Amino acid sequence: MEFPDHPTTVSRRCFIGGCAAAATVITTGTAAAADTETDTGAQPCGKLPPGTVLAKKADVPLNGGVVVYFDDETSVVVAQPKKGTYTAFDAKCTHAGCMCSEVDNNLIICWCHDSRFSSVDGKRRSGPAKKPLPQIKTKIKGENIVVA
Template identity: 40%
Template structure:
């Protein structure tokens, strides 16, 4: 007697734990969401929201501070008047979503890592890697993902 092994057979045979692992492993490789992927200097892949998406107007980004866009997982800062920077809003320590921008740093709520608003460099650990830069463009007064 021969048996044809199907995904359903494997899922039934592996139980809940195995099924969870298999379903996670079966995640599609393709992505039609319009998101962009970049690779950080550390080799980690980061994903931001749809390219060309308007994030904010320039006047929404405080000079000496910044704003976190949670849905897009991007933080935009303005270290000096007219100087706009963008970084991944995912902490390089344990991949928590960054939560605030204050006193010249972008702050992680999970373990206290802080990153400089000017270049994404680590200002305070436990993170040891800087935030990967994200690409933005400015069209008129509008800041967009590149």
């Protein structure tokens, strides 16, 4: 399965759940610069090949983040929990499979049942979810955050 360089689809499940209004679709460009690797742990979204652009650094707010929708089953949360540090997680909530739709004050929020996860490490902070969000290994390539 191939994914576009420019994610544009919103998950039907997220739309039905009322999350579409909070969706942020990132338009990415091409950048050339040295790669910087950030080891963020396991790779849950095996569907996303290495080099897939997740977001531009400039589009990820400090203490916040963006949700990037690739298709009905593949969405990624990209966050900046502290200046210059970027993290990425599978956006599918570990409780009931809804898509997390917002990052606020370093919390990734799934509004379906109000589960909340840390944008630092993906660990559950509150709500019915018991498991953390799976982390995605990333690296910086120019001005982009990409799958490592």
